[in-house]
Amino acid sequence: xxxxxxxxxxxxxxxxxxxxxxxxxxxxxxxxxxxxxxxxxxxxxxxxxxxxxxxxxxxxxxxxxxxxxxxxxxxxxxxxxxxxxxxxxxxxxxxxxxxxxxxxxxxxxxxxxxxxxxxxxxxxxxxxxxxxxxxxxxxxxxxxx
Numbered sequence: 123x124x125x126x127x128x129x130x131x132x133x134x135x136x137x138x139x140x141x142x143x144x145x146x147x148x149x150x151x152x153x154x155x156x157x158x159x160x161x162x163x164x165x166x167x168x169x170x171x172x173x174x175x176x177x178x179x180x181x182x183x184x185x186x187x188x189x190x191x192x193x194x195x196x197x198x199x200x201x202x203x204x205x206x207x208x209x210x211x212x213x214x215x216x217x218x219x220x221x222x223x224x225x226x227x228x229x230x231x232x233x234x235x236x237x238x239x240x241x242x243x244x245x246x247x248x249x250x251x252x253x254x255x256x257x258x259x260x261x262x263x264x265x266x267x
Contacts, residue, residue, distance in 0.1 A: 140247065143246050143247045144246075146246065147246040148185060149188075149189065149192070149194065149212070150212065150216045150245075150246060151175065152171065152175070152182075152185055152186070152189060152194075152195075153189070153194050153195070153205065153209050153212045153213045153216065154213050154216040154217060154220070155171060155174060155175065156171070156195065156203055156205055156209070156213070157205060157209075157210070157213035157214075157217065159171070159174075160204075160205070165202040165203075166202055166203040166204075167202060167203065168182055168183060168186065168203065171186070171203070186203065189209070193206055193208050193209075194206060194208055194209035194212060195209050216245065219245045219248070219253060220241050220242070220245045222253055222256050222257045222260070223240075223241040223244050223245055223248065223253070223256060224237050224238060224241040225256075225260045226256035226257075226259060226260050227240055227241060229259070229260050229263050229264075
């Protein structure tokens with residue numbers, strides 16, 4: 123247990139950053155999953171999103187409406203969901219970040235299952251500086267084929 127706390131302004135900045143990451147977490151999860159569904163199934167449907175995210179149809183619909191307003195997705199009633207160019211860019215960024223973290227954790231000896239689970243949470247909260255260090259570490263510690 124520390125004998126002294128960090129400066130209150132520094133600590134407040136840390137917590138503020140975490141709260142901000144929580145705000146974008148849902149957006150990133152939905153956009154990344156939509157991209158994956160389109161890649162594998164050639165379409166993304168509301169029912170698939172709700173099932174894979176473990177939420178109700180109504181919750182997924184509410185989030186999709188917000189994503190439309192924010193310019194990440196487009197759709198028409200009873201049709202597939204599509205990513206806008208902004209949504210595609212965000213999905214690619216999220217997928218790259220996830221893969222860097224996954225590779226790093228696996229390079230440490232973490233099982234693939236645990237690494238996938240942990241990467242899903244870490245990817246929304248990692249700084250660019252730390253992400254670059256993970257990437258460099260993984261490149262330096264690649265196992266020869």
